[in-house]
Structure formats: structure tokens, C-alpha cells
Amino acid sequence: xxxxxxxxxxxxNAIVDVIxxxxxxxxxxxxxxxxxxxxxxxxxxxxxxDSLSETTVLPGGSAANTIAGLASLGGAGAFIGRVHDDWxxxxxxxxxxxxxxxxxxxFAKDGAPTARSVIMVSPDGQRxxxxxxxxxxxxxxxxxxxxxxxxxxxLYVEGYLWDTEALKGAVRKAIAAAKAANRLVAFxxxxxxxxxxxxxxxxxxxxxxxxxIVFANETELTSLYETTSFDEAFQxxxxxGRLFAITRSEKGAVICQGAAVHLIDATPDVAVVDxxxxxxxxxxxxxxxxAKGLPLxxxxxxxxxxxxxxxxxxxxxxxxxxxxLARSAGLI
Amino acid sequence: xxxxxxxxxxxxNAIVDVIxxxxxxxxxxxxxxxxxxxxxxxxxxxxxxDSLSETTVLPGGSAANTIAGLASLGGAGAFIGRVHDDWxxxxxxxxxxxxxxxxxxxFAKDGAPTARSVIMVSPDGQRxxxxxxxxxxxxxxxxxxxxxxxxxxxLYVEGYLWDTEALKGAVRKAIAAAKAANRLVAFxxxxxxxxxxxxxxxxxxxxxxxxxIVFANETELTSLYETTSFDEAFQxxxxxGRLFAITRSEKGAVICQGAAVHLIDATPDVAVVDxxxxxxxxxxxxxxxxAKGLPLxxxxxxxxxxxxxxxxxxxxxxxxxxxxLARSAGLI
Numbered sequence: 001x002x003x004x005x006x007x008x009x010x011x012x013n014a015i016v017d018v019i020x021x022x023x024x025x026x027x028x029x030x031x032x033x034x035x036x037x038x039x040x041x042x043x044x045x046x047x048x049x050d051s052l053s054e055t056t057v058l059p060g061g062s063a064a065n066t067i068a069g070l071a072s073l074g075g076a077g078a079f080i081g082r083v084h085d086d087w088x089x090x091x092x093x094x095x096x097x098x099x100x101x102x103x104x105x106x107f108a109k110d111g112a113p114t115a116r117s118v119i120m121v122s123p124d125g126q127r128x129x130x131x132x133x134x135x136x137x138x139x140x141x142x143x144x145x146x147x148x149x150x151x152x153x154x155l156y157v158e159g160y161l162w163d164t165e166a167l168k169g170a171v172r173k174a175i176a177a178a179k180a181a182n183r184l185v186a187f188x189x190x191x192x193x194x195x196x197x198x199x200x201x202x203x204x205x206x207x208x209x210x211x212x213i214v215f216a217n218e219t220e221l222t223s224l225y226e227t228t229s230f231d232e233a234f235q236x237x238x239x240x241g242r243l244f245a246i247t248r249s250e251k252g253a254v255i256c257q258g259a260a261v262h263l264i265d266a267t268p269d270v271a272v273v274d275x276x277x278x279x280x281x282x283x284x285x286x287x288x289x290x291a292k293g294l295p296l297x298x299x300x301x302x303x304x305x306x307x308x309x310x311x312x313x314x315x316x317x318x319x320x321x322x323x324x325l326a327r328s329a330g331l332i
Numbered sequence: 333x334x335x336x337x338x339x340x341x342x343x344x345n346a347i348v349d350v351i352x353x354x355x356x357x358x359x360x361x362x363x364x365x366x367x368x369x370x371x372x373x374x375x376x377x378x379x380x381x382d383s384l385s386e387t388t389v390l391p392g393g394s395a396a397n398t399i400a401g402l403a404s405l406g407g408a409g410a411f412i413g414r415v416h417d418d419w420x421x422x423x424x425x426x427x428x429x430x431x432x433x434x435x436x437x438x439f440a441k442d443g444a445p446t447a448r449s450v451i452m453v454s455p456d457g458q459r460x461x462x463x464x465x466x467x468x469x470x471x472x473x474x475x476x477x478x479x480x481x482x483x484x485x486x487l488y489v490e491g492y493l494w495d496t497e498a499l500k501g502a503v504r505k506a507i508a509a510a511k512a513a514n515r516l517v518a519f520x521x522x523x524x525x526x527x528x529x530x531x532x533x534x535x536x537x538x539x540x541x542x543x544x545i546v547f548a549n550e551t552e553l554t555s556l557y558e559t560t561s562f563d564e565a566f567q568x569x570x571x572x573g574r575l576f577a578i579t580r581s582e583k584g585a586v587i588c589q590g591a592a593v594h595l596i597d598a599t600p601d602v603a604v605v606d607x608x609x610x611x612x613x614x615x616x617x618x619x620x621x622x623a624k625g626l627p628l629x630x631x632x633x634x635x636x637x638x639x640x641x642x643x644x645x646x647x648x649x650x651x652x653x654x655x656x657l658a659r660s661a662g663l664i
Binding site: 230231232234235238251252254256259261262263264265297300 | 561562563564566567570583584586588591593594595596597629632
């Protein structure tokens with residue numbers, strides 16, 4: 001790989017997490033499905049926010065979480081995503097830069113306000129997420145900085161972005177920029193519903209070589225290949241010749257590419273507090289390894305290590321230095 | 333594979349299980365380690381047997397259990413093992429033939445009495461095993477019927493047999509007979525202590541091609557290759573080019589041979605009652621599939637199905653027809 005300013009450039013929904021502790025009576029009063037992720041509109045987002053007295057505001061979003069994890073490992077990351085020119089947009093940009101991630105997508109002057117996920121944490125630790133996608137899904141080709149992408153070893157794309165023609169246009173421009181600069185393109189299937197809606201297009205992205213590295217969990221992979229058998233889905237993945245990094249919760253991860261297959265155990269004895277962000281952080285560790293030219297097995301172990309850290313506490317981003325953790329584990 | 337009278341010929345310790353229900357006071361009174369397998373001598377075996385009023389007597393032994401599972405699947409099996417000319421020997425031979433397994437190793441007229449495992453089942457279902465190996469470990473070359481082995485598609489050898497020079501001689505004769513007839517040789521590592529004692533010899537048997545198919549659980553495999561990393565052991569196994577069938581308890585099974593890798597899930601939602609015999613029955617299902625020329629993934633699923641049956645009840649042999657189970661599951 002030729003030198004590059006960034007290890008990974010991520011593109012995805014730029015979402016601010018607005019987090020509050022509430023009792024379950026609050027959830028009942030506002031008709032919120034406990035433990036679920038519900039998409040809401042801007043009006044409801046405002047109602048919910050106004051009803052909360054004390055909130056913590058942090059940058060979130062799947063690919064942005066991954067780039068944050070990469071930064072925690074000591075990797076050089078950049079993020080592309082659309083926020084509005086409002087205080088939440090400022091907050092997203094400020095919080096992203098504060099952890100050393102490059103972010104310079106221009107603030108949108110018109111259109112919807114910045115996306116936010118209003119998250120109620122119940123006394124038992126469960127998270128109820130109410131997500132308003134706002135400006136993030138208005139990302140378009142003009143937001144995609146081809147030069148920045150050409151200057152990253154790996155482009156990392158969130159499958160969630162495959163939702164409208166304008167978003168697809170932005171993703172296609174990003175992929176073209178990466179390919180033109182001889183960079184790798186990594187893609188996460190994001191979630192099984194996402195795969196259900198765009199299966200044929202996702203398969204084509206993989207088969208035609210637009211995508212070099214695929215992240216999937218077990219449900220997403222079996223959905224992609226329309227089978228109930230993990231082994232069958234795994235054989236399909238291997239047959240593509242692409243690099244697949246497949247997460248299987250307590251069964252660990254499977255890394256495969258052509259003849260190479262690695263079976264990485266999950267971190268043993270983790271007391272699982274909140275699985276939010278496990279996939280995002282796995283991707284962070286794995287991408288760090290690939291960008292640094294580490295062996296696939298080590299990259300897989302870095303993914304498992306990062307995921308093991310994030311599921312042991314509330315919140316989708318690491319709370320300690322992943323770099324220190326990885327050093328203690330002898331992985332870097 | 334040329335036609336053969338038998339699908340699999342097993343060679344191993346011919347042990348009779350002498351089973352009794354006792355309370356825990358009995359275990360305390362007799363100084364028995366609850367839940368453990370303890371090797372005992374002939375004198376202690378007699379003392380324990382004499383102290384039990386009501387016992388159930390059934391053929392057992394690891395490879396013999398596997399051949400019993402094969403028979404339950406409808407496979408044609410033979411067993412080679414040494415019993416003494418006593419009533420337990422008669423019982424082993426009779427019980428083995430009764431389930432359709434060919435057994436004609438001549439009864440030993442001299443030497444130790446027939447091996448038995450005196451098993452106390454506690455009210456909570458735990459099994460305490462007290463095994464006297466007796467005649468079984470006096471198996472020698474003269475007991476090995478080369479013609480019978482030549483007439484089986486696969487020879488299946490228990491690693492437990494690798495204990496004395498005379499036993500090794502018997503195993504070597506059996507392997508030579510199988511190779512001379514162009515048959516496959518399968519070998520189970522049996523247990524991690526066994527691997528610890530004979531690591532170098534086991535590695536050589538695999539590397540030099542004496543063994544074509546290796547059965548191991550996770551602990552045995554990592555012990556064989558002296559690593560704590562499952563993935564590293566797995567890479568070592570793949571590098572040999574032999575067919576490995578590796579069991580990982582609730583993580584299912586990994587089947588690999590050169591480029592082929594299959595990841596077979598464990599049977600979901602099994603209420604585990606007694607894991608004794610899980611490895612033996614996995615081998616039964618897998619060997620049935622290989623002998624019948626079924627794809628590796630199907631053979632692996634047959635192994636998992638057989639193991640899933642046996643762990644749901646007390647005792648190391650199937651209690652229902654595995655053939656019916658496999659048919660219901662659409663595997664045969």
C-alpha cells in the first residue's frame with residue numbers, strides 16, 4: 001500500500017447521541033419501546049428532547065463510532081458525514097475533532113437539522129433509542145471529498161447509507177475515488193433489515209469488486225445469502241474471494257479470504273452490559289490491523305479486543321485507550 | 333472407495349459399564365471423587381462391585397460407543413477389542429452383537445479379567461466413573477484381524493490405545509492392514525492427558541500419513557500443537573492436509589481439509605444432561621457420512637446431530653434411532 005495521510009476514511013450517518021437517564025414511567029408516558037431502536041421524525045425528536053432535563057451529548061453513528069475506535073487504537077482516521085449548521089452539528093464536529101479524527105464535511109446551511117438519537121437509559125441499563133436521521137441522510141455527492149478519500153488506505157462505508165438515490169450517488173462517488181487511488185473499500189452490511197431491502201445491490205457490490213472487505217454479523221450474512229445455515233453463507237462468502245470479517249457474538253469471529261480462514265475466539269468472561277457498538281468497534285480493530293499491514297489473525301484479535309471493551313459498559317465507544325489494551329494483550 | 337463389508341472397523345478398549353444409582357453418602361463412604369473418572373485396580377473394582385446391590389451392565393468404551401452410534405445410524409460396523417473369558421466378557425460380546433455390530437475378537441483365556449467401569453449415578457445426575465482397564469489393555473497384535481480391517485472402508489483407532497508397546501504394536505498392525513487395503517485411517521486424540529503423554533508420536537502419525545482423519549476436541553487440538561490459541565492450532569491442523577473434525581462444545585464443530593473448511597453449528601437449545609459420549613457420538617455421525625460418501629458439511633451435521641442426542645440423557649450411547657433422527661433432519 002502506498003503511503004497515505006489516513007489509515008481509514010469512514011463515510012456514514014453523522015448522528016449526535018443525546019443521552020439521558022430516565023425511569024421506566026417516562027418511557028411509558030412517552031410511548032417508547034424499551035430496549036428498541038425506533039426511527040422518529042423531527043417533531044417527535046424535539047418533543048422528547050424538551051421533556052428531558054439533563055442530557056449528555058456525544059457524537060455517535062455507526063461508521064463514526066468505528067473511526068473513533070480506530071483513533072483510540074492510535075490510527076489516523078477521517079470521517080465524512082452531513083450535519084446541519086446548528087448547535088448539534090457544532091457538537092458533532094467538535095466532539096469528533098476532539099478525539100483526533102479529521103472532520104471537514106461542510107455544515108449544511110439548508111435542509112433538515114442535525115441527526116440525533118435520543119437515548120433513554122433505564123435504571124436496569126437498557127437503552128431505548130429514538131433516532132431522527134435529519135441532515136445525515138441528505139448527504140450528497142457534493143459532500144464527498146474525493147481527495148481526502150484518495151489519501152486514506154481504506155474507505156469504510158456504512159450499509160445504512162444505501163437508502164436513497166442521492167445517498168447511493170454519494171457512496172458511488174466515494175468508492176470511485178478510492179478505486180482511482182488504488183485504495184481498499186470496506187463495507188459493513190449494517191443490519192439484517194438493511195440487507196433485506198438491498199440484498200441484490202449488496203451482492204453486486206461485493207461480486208463486481210467495488211468492495212474488497214465486508215463486515216457482517218451472522219444474521220446479516222445469512223440474510224445476504226438467503227440461507228438459515230451459517231456454513232452455507234460462509235461458503236458463499238469464501239467463493240467471492242473478498243475478505244470477510246464475520247462476527248458471531250460469543251462464538252467469536254470468522255475471518256476469511258480465499259484459502260485463508262481464521263477462527264478468532266471471543267474475549268472470555270466478559271460481563272456484557274450493553275452490546276451497542278460491538279460491531280462498530282470490531283470493525284475499528286480489524287481495520288486498524290489491515291491498514292497497518294498486520295496478519296489477518298492479529299487484525300481479527302484486535303477486532304475482538306475492541307468489541308470486548310465496548311460491550312462491558314454502556315455506550316458505543318471505548319472508554320479506555322484501545323491502544324493500551326492492545327499493547328497489554330501483546331497485539332501491537 | 334471399493335466396496336467393503338463394513339463401513340467402519342473400530343479398535344479400542346473393550347470396557348463394560350457397570351452402572352448403579354447411589355446416594356452421595358455411598359461416594360463418601362468409598363472415597364470416590366464425585367463427577368470424575370478415576371482409574372482403579374482389579375481389587376478395588378471387585379470391592380466396589382460387591383458393595384452395589386443392583387447394577388445395570390452395558391457394553392461401553394470410547395471407540396465401541398462410536399461403533400454403536402454408527403450402527404444406530406444404519407451403518408455396518410465391526411469392533412476389535414480384548415475381553416477375558418468371563419461373564420463380563422460374555423456380556424460385552426453379547427451386548428455388542430445385539431445391536432448389530434460385528435465382534436469376534438477371541439476371548440482371552442489368560443491374563444486380567446474383562447475391563448469394567450463402575451459408574452455411580454448420583455441423585456443429581458452426576459456420574460462418578462471408576463475404571464479398571466483389565467484385559468482391554470492386554471490387546472496385542474494377535475487380536476488384530478487384518479482381513480476384517482481390510483474389509484472396512486475406515487479403520488477407527490482410539491488414542492487411548494497408545495499406552496504400552498504391545499498396544500502400539502496392535503495399532504500399527506491395524507493401520508498397516510488398512511493401508512494395504514487402501515482404506516482410510518481415522519484416529520481420535522481421546523483426551524488432553526493422552527495427547528500430553530504422546531504428543532510427538534501423535535503428530536508423527538498425522539504428518540507421515542498413517543492417519544487420514546483426525547478427531548479432536550478444542551483442548552486436545554491446542555494441546556497437540558502446544559498453543560493456547562484455537563486459531564493457531566487450527567492453522568497447524570490445516571497445514572497437515574489431513575481431514576480434521578474438531579468439536580468445540582456449544583460452538584459446534586470445525587471440519588477442515590486443505591482448502592475446505594466447514595463451520596457446523598451445535599444443535600440449538602439442547603438441555604445438557606450428561607456430556608459423556610458426546611465426542612464418541614460425533615465421531616459416529618461424521619464417520620457414517622464419510623463412509624457413505626456424503627459431503628463434508630453433511631457429515632459434520634450428522635456428527636453434531638448424534639452428539640446432540642447423547643448429551644440430552646444419561647449414558648454414552650444413543651437411546652433412540654439415530655437413523656430416524658437423521659432422516660427427520662433431512663440429512664440422509
